[in-house]
Amino acid sequence: MKRTENYVKIxxxxxxxxxxxxxxxxxxxxAQLDPTLDELGDIKTAVSExxxxxxxxxxxxxxxxIMLKLRLSAGNTLELTVRDWGRGMEDVEQALEPLFxxxxxxxxxxxxxxxxxxxxxxxxxxxxxxxxxxVMRKRIATRLxxxx
Amino acid sequence: MxxxxxxxxxxxxxxxxxxxxxHGAKGLLEQLEREIDACLPRxxxxxxxxxxxxxxxxIAVVVRARRRMxxxxxxxxxxxxxxxPRKVFEASGVTRLVKMS
Numbered sequence: 001m002k003r004t005e006n007y008v009k010i011x012x013x014x015x016x017x018x019x020x021x022x023x024x025x026x027x028x029x030x031a032q033l034d035p036t037l038d039e040l041g042d043i044k045t046a047v048s049e050x051x052x053x054x055x056x057x058x059x060x061x062x063x064x065x066i067m068l069k070l071r072l073s074a075g076n077t078l079e080l081t082v083r084d085w086g087r088g089m090e091d092v093e094q095a096l097e098p099l100f101x102x103x104x105x106x107x108x109x110x111x112x113x114x115x116x117x118x119x120x121x122x123x124x125x126x127x128x129x130x131x132x133x134x135v136m137r138k139r140i141a142t143r144l145x146x147x148x
Numbered sequence: 149m150x151x152x153x154x155x156x157x158x159x160x161x162x163x164x165x166x167x168x169x170x171h172g173a174k175g176l177l178e179q180l181e182r183e184i185d186a187c188l189p190r191x192x193x194x195x196x197x198x199x200x201x202x203x204x205x206x207i208a209v210v211v212r213a214r215r216r217m218x219x220x221x222x223x224x225x226x227x228x229x230x231x232x233p234r235k236v237f238e239a240s241g242v243t244r245l246v247k248m249s
Contacts, residue, residue, distance in 0.1 A: 016171035023169075023201070041232035048203040052170040107170075108207035110240045117239040 006032070007071040014059040014066050014084070022051045022068050022082075029070040030078050033140040042118040043078065043138065049111040050082035050134045056107065058086025058132060076140045080119075085131040092124050149176055155187035158222075165198040168233070173205040177212050184213070190222045197228035206233060207240045214245055225249055 008029055012018045023044040030043050047068070054066045069081040089095050096116075101109030116122045119136040126132040149172030153162040162180065166172055184192065192213060199206075214224045226248040229237065237243055 016169075016174070019169050019171050020167060020201075038231065038235075041235065044201065045203050045232065045236060048169050048201075052203065052205070056170065108204045108211060108240065110204040110207050114204050114236060114239055118235075 002074040005072045005074055009069045011065055011067045014055045014064045016055055019048055019051050023048050026070055033076055034143050035140045039140055046115045046118045046136055047080060049115050053111055054084040058084035076142055078138050080136045083133045088128045088130050088132055089126040090128050092126050153183045158190040160187040160189035161193045163195045168199050168202040168206040170205045180213055181216055184216050192217050192224045193227050195227045196233055199233055202233035202236055207242055210242055
């Protein structure tokens with residue numbers, strides 16, 4: 001990826017009340033790229049999915065920490081990283097399959113499918129007991145963007 | 149997230165209001181099922197006009213409502229779905245399971 005133009009790093013507890021906060025933080029950071037409402041919606045949705053996964057699956061029986069890193073690089077590309085230090089996954093490929101979930105009736109198993117569909121790039125790294133890192137990238141179409 | 153339902157002639161209309169994410173959906177599934185069981189509708193209309201944000205938690209709500217309505221021999225329709233939730237429904241393929249007007 002090209003050189004970093006700007007970034008922020010936020011750490012928060014795995015409380016579901018922070019899902020909305022994470023979305024708004026990502027949308028606020030992305031605003032400097034002058035995204036369309038549609039692009040902002042995509043970013044908020046993808047962040048919501050990744051953060052919810054961390055809250056529900058990484059720390060099912062305890063509270064833990066979640067890190068959200070937002071990075072802006074040359075070429076109007078926004079990189080979103082959601083990292084946790086929770087239980088991790090044995091089989092990432094299986095987790096990426098549509099409708100696969102270990103979260104019960106409240107979860108649809110469509111989180112990664114939505115992330116893949118709304119962003120240009122998705123990479124998931126995980127290991128049991130070590131946590132999970134989700135990296136997503138989206139290029140924002142150049143309009144008036146000059147927020148440097 | 150709040151819901152408000154009306155029931156008349158076995159038509160149940162449920163208005164959803166607020167942000168439909170994992171946090172907002174807590175308790176919503178059970179409340180919606182209780183209201184379906186009280187009304188026993190033939191048609192359930194979920195009105196999304198006041199939903200300001202939705203992620204895949206909304207898919208789980210719709211799929212569960214559809215299952216409940218299947219057992220009653222009824223249908224589910226999604227009404228007034230704003231662009232952002234509409235995109236989530238379309239990406240997930242839920243539009244093949246329920247009508248979206």
